[in-house]
Amino acid sequence: MTTPERIRAILKTHxxxxxxxxxxxxxxxxxxxxxxSQASVxxxxxxxxxxxxxFPDRLLxxxxxxxxxxxxxxxxxxxxxxxxxxxxxxxIDASP
Amino acid sequence: xRVLDLDARSYPRHALHQTDRVWAEKNCYVDSLIELIHALxxxxxxxxxxxxxxxxxxxxxxxxxxxxxxxxALYGIxxxxxxxxxxxxxxxxxxxxxxxLIATEADAWWLPDVAGTDYRNRHGKTSVILNDxxxxxxxxxxxxxAGYFVLRGxxxxxxxxxxxxxxxxxxxxxxxxxxxxxxxxxxxxxxKTRSEQLLEKxxxxxxxxxxxxxxxxxxxxxxxxxxxxxxxxxxxWAYATVRQLGAAAELAALxxxxxxxxxxxxxxxxxxxxxKNAETFILKTARAVDRRRAFxxxxxxxxxxxxxxxxxxxxxxx
Numbered sequence: 001m002t003t004p005e006r007i008r009a010i011l012k013t014h015x016x017x018x019x020x021x022x023x024x025x026x027x028x029x030x031x032x033x034x035x036x037s038q039a040s041v042x043x044x045x046x047x048x049x050x051x052x053x054x055f056p057d058r059l060l061x062x063x064x065x066x067x068x069x070x071x072x073x074x075x076x077x078x079x080x081x082x083x084x085x086x087x088x089x090x091x092i093d094a095s096p
Numbered sequence: 097x098r099v100l101d102l103d104a105r106s107y108p109r110h111a112l113h114q115t116d117r118v119w120a121e122k123n124c125y126v127d128s129l130i131e132l133i134h135a136l137x138x139x140x141x142x143x144x145x146x147x148x149x150x151x152x153x154x155x156x157x158x159x160x161x162x163x164x165x166x167x168x169a170l171y172g173i174x175x176x177x178x179x180x181x182x183x184x185x186x187x188x189x190x191x192x193x194x195x196x197l198i199a200t201e202a203d204a205w206w207l208p209d210v211a212g213t214d215y216r217n218r219h220g221k222t223s224v225i226l227n228d229x230x231x232x233x234x235x236x237x238x239x240x241x242a243g244y245f246v247l248r249g250x251x252x253x254x255x256x257x258x259x260x261x262x263x264x265x266x267x268x269x270x271x272x273x274x275x276x277x278x279x280x281x282x283x284x285x286x287x288k289t290r291s292e293q294l295l296e297k298x299x300x301x302x303x304x305x306x307x308x309x310x311x312x313x314x315x316x317x318x319x320x321x322x323x324x325x326x327x328x329x330x331x332x333w334a335y336a337t338v339r340q341l342g343a344a345a346e347l348a349a350l351x352x353x354x355x356x357x358x359x360x361x362x363x364x365x366x367x368x369x370x371x372k373n374a375e376t377f378i379l380k381t382a383r384a385v386d387r388r389r390a391f392x393x394x395x396x397x398x399x400x401x402x403x404x405x406x407x408x409x410x411x412x413x414x
Contacts, residue, residue: 016212031115036212037339038331041382045327048383060379062118 003072006050011035011068014042026069031062040065047071053078097193098228099276100135104237104246110134112141112350113242118375121241122343124223125161125199128239132197132225135244136279138171142287144351145295147344148411152307154314157340170290172280175199180268185256188229191273198226200271202240206254209245225274288355295355299411308370308404311337312397322381323388330385334378341400342374348407360414366407370400 001009004026011021011030018034035043043065048054055064059074112130113120121127133140143162150158167173178187178198191198204214204222214220227244228237234252238245253259257266282290315337322330349367352360377396384391 018211029115031120034212036210037119037121038335039212041331041334041379042327044379045382045386054383055379057376057380060376062375063116066115 003075004068007047007068007071010043010046010050014046015039024068027067029066031066047075051075051079098237099192099195099197100227102135102227102237102244104244107244109243110140118346118371119339119343122347123159123340124241127241128223128225129162131239131244133171136276138281139287141351141354142170142291143167144347145291145298147347149298149301150341150344151303152311156336159340160344166294170287172278174275174278176273178271178273180271184269184271188226189231192226192229195277197274198271199274200224200226201269202255206247206251207240208247208251209240209243292355302408306401306405308397308401315393319391322385327386330382334381338374338378342371345370345374362410363407366403366410369403373400
């Protein structure tokens with residue numbers, strides 16, 4: 001599975017969204033889709049477990065969990081060694 | 097019967113509840129009041145000075161709420177306890193039908209807007225403001241958390257405790273009558289003047305000793321217990337502690353910017369630092385609890401303690 005697909009699977013279990021996860025686009029706002037703060041904490045823990053990563057402090061932000069694409073970007077920044085890990089926060093900061 | 101003509105499907109939230117806020121939900125009472133004041137056409141930012149006086153009191157940070165006399169001074173809103181001598185639905189019919197809203201405790205189990213947490217999942221006390229009662233079709237329009245919603249059918253029956261055998265051991269929910277018949281719309285300059293007067297009062301009521309330092313001591317003591325009890329317990333703890341601190345800091349900074357960004361720049365910066373640190377800390381603590389491992393929280397507490405002192409000194413000198 002791709003990173004976004006694995007994140008979708010996590011959201012189905014932990015996101016407690018009001019909308020069907022499969023109906024969301026990668027850049028859909030998860031908070032507007034009903035994800036509450038408590039659920040986002042559980043999503044973080046599940047993502048870290050699934051990808052065997054630990055988000056550094058600069059990625060422990062509400063905004064990082066606002067969409068499947070943003071989470072995937074953060075994960076990829078931690079699992080792709082050739083990338084500068086700062087790119088993820090830059091990309092997320094620049095997202096609309 | 098309704099007090100305000102609102103459509104839950106298109107209801108525009110106040111900026112304090114937009115999803116780009118760090119703490120989109122603060123606490124249920126304040127959140128629903130923010131939206132009511134917004135829906136009435138007034139500016140809820142004006143009522144926020146009380147958040148500056150947040151304190152750490154043993155097992156929680158202040159569950160901050162505005163004082164009723166301040167709501168009256170700013171908006172002409174009058175809040176009094178509702179004497180629940182008969183079923184809540186009868187009170188709702190009486191008061192909503194007469195233009196008075198009802199703020200009441202409610203069981204989140206029956207509130208569909210919290211599908212992400214408690215709805216049909218866990219019984220829990222929360223606060224809502226009743227606005228639109230449809231007895232015939234069993235519908236209720238209500239303010240809750242960061243928005244305005246409608247519940248129906250079985251949720252209606254559950255909220256008002258209908259269709260169930262009378263339980264003599266069941267206590268009535270705490271509720272308040274919210275009168276808006278003397279609502280006032282002050283010009284922005286006057287609203288800011290009154291809000292600044294409240295800020296002076298609450299600045300003087302900030303704790304004499306740095307509450308972040310007390311929170312740090314308690315956290316170090318409580319962390320092993322949190323790890324033993326697990327994530328469900330952690331969520332309740334985090335709501336009572338870090339969320340209230342972070343949300344208060346975010347609200348305080350937003351209020352000061354609205355009041356006078358330049359004049360209150362030092363205190364605003366301090367509250368911003370606490371807000372951003374709390375955002376990270378609540379997630380790091382979740383990880384420490386989930387994985388039952390050691391966690392050096394000193395950097396968080398050091399920066400927040402310094403920032404709180406900065407805010408306190410700046411506000412009391414203003």
